[in-house]
Amino acid sequence: MSKNQSLDDSQVAVILPAYNEEVTIAETIEEFHRELPNAAIYVIDNNSKDRTQAIADSTLRTLGIEGGVIFEGRQGKGNALRRAFLEVDADIYVLADADLTYPASRVHDLIDPIVRNRADMVVGDRHSGGHYAQENDRPLHGFGNALVQHMVNRFFRAKLVDIMSGYRVFNRRFVKSYPIMVEGFQIETDMTLHALHQRFRIVEIPVEYKDRPQGSVSKLQTLPDGARVVFTIAQILRYYRxxxxxxxxxxxxxxxxxxxxxxxxxxxxxxxxxxxxxxxxxxxxxxxxxxxxxxxxxxxxxxxxxxxxxxxxxxxxxxxxxxxxxx
Ligand SMILES: Nc1nc2c(ncn2[C@@H]2O[C@H](COP(=O)(O)OP(=O)(O)O)[C@@H](O)[C@H]2O)c(=O)[nH]1
Ligand SMILES: [Mg+2]
Structure with a gap:
């Protein structure tokens, strides 16, 4: 197979699920646009009650970015991503949070293994550098992450560090062969499990991680979403093992x-x-x-x-x- 090893960023689509992110959406778009000037950027809005949709729309337009705001009526990050994967056509897909927690400047390092055909999914790993432990002030999340990580590595004989990172890059083959069946925040775990199950190549790249800026709140609710994650693991075992x-x-x-x-x-x-x-x-x-x-x-x-x-x-x-x- 002939592989062009240099990146043409017009083949890249950046997917930003955003639910009530008016504080950070514009800057997120600007940061990714600065790194990948020719990439298309899609914001997936799920009934945001603030000005996310309008701000995203005008930022994309002002900067002349290809892409747009895609509306998805069913609530949940899984539903948003499903919509994006159904509608967006690209060779490389970048997924990130719209909350400025992941460094856009590292996107090249995440894309690189895909371009060199070394990986099908590259994950920005928040743990290896110790950034997550430092920045994240919710101990239960740390515990939940560790539990899921342990179980997944054990059952799939893997050595993954960050199962739940929201910063990822995929090749087209992965995206177009991934049936998204989950609706909410189980999506990250589910993507990792799907990749392991189908023996896709996963590469983890340590990235910096900072907590959300002032005035911006996480949509993740520790207990319900944590319970859902554990439930997902049980389901996964039921389905995959x-x-x-x-x-x-x-x-x-x-x-x-x-x-x-x-x-x-x-x-x-x-x-x-x-x-x-x-x-x-x-x-x-x-x-x-x-x-x-x-x-x-x-x-x-x-x-x-x-x-x-x-x-x-x-x-x-x-x-x-x-x-x-x-x-
Ligand atoms: N479209 C859409 N995006 C969502 C939804 N819930 C969360 N997000 C986005 O998904 C990303 C991750 O959510 P976040 O609250 O930052 O979770 P955390 O990083 O785990 O604390 C953010 O960009 C959110 O705006 C949703 O229901 N729909
Ligand atoms: Mg986040």
Whole structure:
């Protein structure tokens, strides 16, 4: 495959999901425009109640930037990104927050592995430099991040540092083969998991991170969104690693069954007669449930395997797409 290694930034689209970001949206656009003067910039507005839409629109127009404000009626960052990926055509997609927390100046470093065809998704990692720990003043977020990171690395045998970063660059192949099924802030975790599951190449680049400027508030609510993240992990296991999910359930049922069976075995060993009849019934019921759960896990594991084969074939056969895209 011929790869043009120098970047033509007119092939880049910058995607900025923005919900009530009137304080920071203009400067975010200006910063990315300064770095990538020919790139298209799309702001995805989700019913913002402040002046985000108007400010974004006039900033884009004043600077003569290609792109525009795309409106999405369904609330949520996942929905916004889905809209962007459906509508925006580009070879390289840059995703960032519209809140000035990520350094636009580092965008070249994030694009580079894509241009050199070393990665399908590049993630701006906030943790390696210690910036996130320093700037983020919400301890629960640190804890939630660490928990998810640990679980993902364990279950997918990965060594990722920042699973939930909102600063990312994708190639077209990744974007056009990523079905977005989540609606809210689970989107970052979901993107990472999708990439791991489909064996896309992920490269993490340490970036600086600063907290939001005064007067600008995060849309992330620690508890509901944290709970959603944990729930997402459970779902992911159910979908991507059903044998682990149902296998664990099955083993738990099996252990419960054995526990209930102990007095029954004891009866039989001592007296060749069973006194604990209800326990014996319970033990066999639990045993059957355990085996059924394991069976469900095995069946779903096969389904996942077949689905992976199908999407692998889809990637291979995507000739049209590849001819249309340089990266
Ligand atoms: N379009 C859209 N953007 C959103 C929504 N919620 C958050 N965002 C944007 O997504 C980015 C990340 O949200 P933010 O509140 O900064 O989350 P944090 O960085 O994790 O604290 C910001 O640019 C938000 O404006 C939403 O419902 N719709
Ligand atoms: Mg943010």
């Amino acid at each position: 059903p044998l682990i999910f149902f296998g664990t359930l099955g083993v738990l049922f099996g252990l419960a069954s054995l526990l209930c069976a102990l007095p029954v075995f004891d009866d039989w060993a001592r007296e060749r007669y069973i006194h604990h009849v209800p326990l014996a019934i319970l033990a066999s019921a639990l045993g059957i449930v355990a085996i059924m759960t394991l069976g469900v896990g095995l069946i779903l594991d096969t389904v996942v395997h077949m689905e992976r084969m199908a999407s692998e074939l889809h990637l291979l056969n995507d000739g049209e797409e590849r001819r249309a895209s340089r990266y």
